[in-house]
Amino acid sequence: MAETANTAEQAEIMASELFGEFFWNKLGPVNHDWPCEDQERHKVKEHPCDAVYYYEEPYAVRQTYVHCDLKSYAKGTIGPAPVKAAIESLAKQVACAEKSETWRKLHTHENVTFSVSGLLFVYNHDGEYEADFQKNLVHIAPESLQLPRASRLFVLGPKEIFWLDNIRDEIQRMRGKKNPEVPGHEHCFYFHPQLVRRANLQVRKAKAATLETLTSPIIILEHHDPKGGAQRGVAVFYSRLGDTTDEFMYLIDTLRKYELLDDRTSVVIKTLGASAISSPTFQKAQLQYIEGLVGANVSTDLGDYVNAIRYEPMSHIKTTYSNIDLGTWG
Amino acid sequence: MSEFLDHLSANDNDIYDLLISGKQRLTESVLRELARDRGIFCSPEDDRDDLADYLSVLPHGFHDVAAIVQKREPGHRREKTTFVRLNTVMPVEELKAAAAEYAAAVMGKENVVYRPAAADGFVVNVVYDEFNRSRTRLLQRDRQEADIEFVVQDGQTLVRLPATDKAKKIVAALKENVERRRKATIDEEGIELTGLTTPEQRSKFFTRLISTLPKFRLRNVMSLKVSSHLSEDGEDDEALDLEDQDEEEAGAEMFAAVVHSMHLSGQNLVQSQEYKDLTARGFYITAISWRSEAEGNPPDIIQFDAGFQDRKRGTGFKYAIQGAFRAHKGSHRKTIVHVNDAEKTRLLALLESTARQVLTDLLAEAKEANEAVEGGLDGTEV
Numbered sequence: 001m002a003e004t005a006n007t008a009e010q011a012e013i014m015a016s017e018l019f020g021e022f023f024w025n026k027l028g029p030v031n032h033d034w035p036c037e038d039q040e041r042h043k044v045k046e047h048p049c050d051a052v053y054y055y056e057e058p059y060a061v062r063q064t065y066v067h068c069d070l071k072s073y074a075k076g077t078i079g080p081a082p083v084k085a086a087i088e089s090l091a092k093q094v095a096c097a098e099k100s101e102t103w104r105k106l107h108t109h110e111n112v113t114f115s116v117s118g119l120l121f122v123y124n125h126d127g128e129y130e131a132d133f134q135k136n137l138v139h140i141a142p143e144s145l146q147l148p149r150a151s152r153l154f155v156l157g158p159k160e161i162f163w164l165d166n167i168r169d170e171i172q173r174m175r176g177k178k179n180p181e182v183p184g185h186e187h188c189f190y191f192h193p194q195l196v197r198r199a200n201l202q203v204r205k206a207k208a209a210t211l212e213t214l215t216s217p218i219i220i221l222e223h224h225d226p227k228g229g230a231q232r233g234v235a236v237f238y239s240r241l242g243d244t245t246d247e248f249m250y251l252i253d254t255l256r257k258y259e260l261l262d263d264r265t266s267v268v269i270k271t272l273g274a275s276a277i278s279s280p281t282f283q284k285a286q287l288q289y290i291e292g293l294v295g296a297n298v299s300t301d302l303g304d305y306v307n308a309i310r311y312e313p314m315s316h317i318k319t320t321y322s323n324i325d326l327g328t329w330g
Numbered sequence: 331m332s333e334f335l336d337h338l339s340a341n342d343n344d345i346y347d348l349l350i351s352g353k354q355r356l357t358e359s360v361l362r363e364l365a366r367d368r369g370i371f372c373s374p375e376d377d378r379d380d381l382a383d384y385l386s387v388l389p390h391g392f393h394d395v396a397a398i399v400q401k402r403e404p405g406h407r408r409e410k411t412t413f414v415r416l417n418t419v420m421p422v423e424e425l426k427a428a429a430a431e432y433a434a435a436v437m438g439k440e441n442v443v444y445r446p447a448a449a450d451g452f453v454v455n456v457v458y459d460e461f462n463r464s465r466t467r468l469l470q471r472d473r474q475e476a477d478i479e480f481v482v483q484d485g486q487t488l489v490r491l492p493a494t495d496k497a498k499k500i501v502a503a504l505k506e507n508v509e510r511r512r513k514a515t516i517d518e519e520g521i522e523l524t525g526l527t528t529p530e531q532r533s534k535f536f537t538r539l540i541s542t543l544p545k546f547r548l549r550n551v552m553s554l555k556v557s558s559h560l561s562e563d564g565e566d567d568e569a570l571d572l573e574d575q576d577e578e579e580a581g582a583e584m585f586a587a588v589v590h591s592m593h594l595s596g597q598n599l600v601q602s603q604e605y606k607d608l609t610a611r612g613f614y615i616t617a618i619s620w621r622s623e624a625e626g627n628p629p630d631i632i633q634f635d636a637g638f639q640d641r642k643r644g645t646g647f648k649y650a651i652q653g654a655f656r657a658h659k660g661s662h663r664k665t666i667v668h669v670n671d672a673e674k675t676r677l678l679a680l681l682e683s684t685a686r687q688v689l690t691d692l693l694a695e696a697k698e699a700n701e702a703v704e705g706g707l708d709g710t711e712v
Contacts, residue, residue: 216389250392253339
């Protein structure tokens, strides 16, 4: 059964707000039902659809369509059973979406290679997220899901949504300053490194944060000078506590491998709810990294770039990101 | 390549290597769990290779890589212990100065913590990175820890340390620091079988060690390693044991059977024909693992290990307390449990003193035997 029109509208506002900042685009109708293509196995006549977003893949010439199930609940009212049921159902929806003519006509571009991923989006609407939502996933055997080969299903729980929504808020805050730290959307894109075993084939085209990026601890926004200068900036959103020099040295070295430490790039690392000692720990890691390269008191260009990395824990924390209620379980 | 950069972070290829090569522990379902921990469910139709490939291109932070390494190699192997005796009492102040000097010399590379312990003892803890080039690049850096204890006993200082080359080097450096201050050398004594030249004498060290442990009764010999004069020289290596020559394996099995039956039947091992045959063929024990029951209360069964790092030469004595089967309602529990630090220290000290006593006795016996042989020869010549 489709969610109510009102709920769907509210869900759409919420999702648009968040995913818009990560450069996802919506395609096709929201909140509708469509016929199941495998009724015998799936034991339903129709599947629901809350919204479908798409983005370009950086490491392959294709689009990813994200078939969303948007859920909302009040703190303390959710258990493993409904989460499991939602994931099992979503896996079937993803399997059918690839085969369904109806779904394809409504939600995909013509003449485009694409893949479908499922997204279960779960937040609690009373604003207090539960950190241990992930424990609901432990009892789900991935082997039991009816997902077709190479398809994936992603879960963004309350904690992840809280984190992503704060990134969105921070970017908008940086952009809205009198002297904007981040330019308009057209000059921004999410960074996907050139890898050893994969090439980023669509550096310009694939500007969205992929689901893989959004579920990882490091999300990097790159922005170019709107006036066409060679200067660029990167904002590195790092989701961990930041209480060890090891993790920061790892992060600094990763930025070096990503070729983000150079003359023309200003780098800022942002954390949320990090450890109280994260700032001094980061400084210590910078020093240790520079000393490790060539020893103490030796000046090098790379050392200067490392030194110039700014570390700024996000101080403006958005605790409630929406007071609207999404569709509830049922 | 800079060693510093070599082990700092991982690229996708490193992570792929790490995942794909750890087949035994990083099974398909473990890889699925790694994905699930990120909130990602992969298709059940994807195989292990697909999963490793997919996971390796995801952005990884330090903790993610550490979690994979941890899943691949859970915990450190139970380390064996060794000891040396220094023929002098080292006061805490002197050790403190030596440790401070060592800490200053390795600053930035090793983390050194030192503090006085009970009964005029002293403890030095060193955390260091060890690099093993033979492993997958990401596993090469291995954080190690060496706990070194100084215990004053009968006018001497006993130093108890992990049986690793690094720990031995640290102890040598500390000793050198003390010697430099004193402007005098300190004699050192360890357990070495170099003075025992026949296979019979070498094996006797072990059979006597396991049967004369004070306040313990030998219950069972669990495993043995043997060597013969024919086998190649070289350091003992756990992995190499699997490749030991068939004959050695056969020798070990027979030895174990003999030692075992000796205990059960109450025969004297050295009198048995099988033992004599094996010894005559040049086989001798180089390591042993056994269980003994405490004669006091509670009558727990303790599993011990003892052996030599250089099996052939009989140097580098190392030993461990594997654990205890606790006494329970007139019998013993079925599972082995760790012993606590105090109990472990007591048991290690017991092993050390027994090994020392056995070696002293055997050396005396060997000397007597030699003199007797020489005397006999002299006699025939006359």
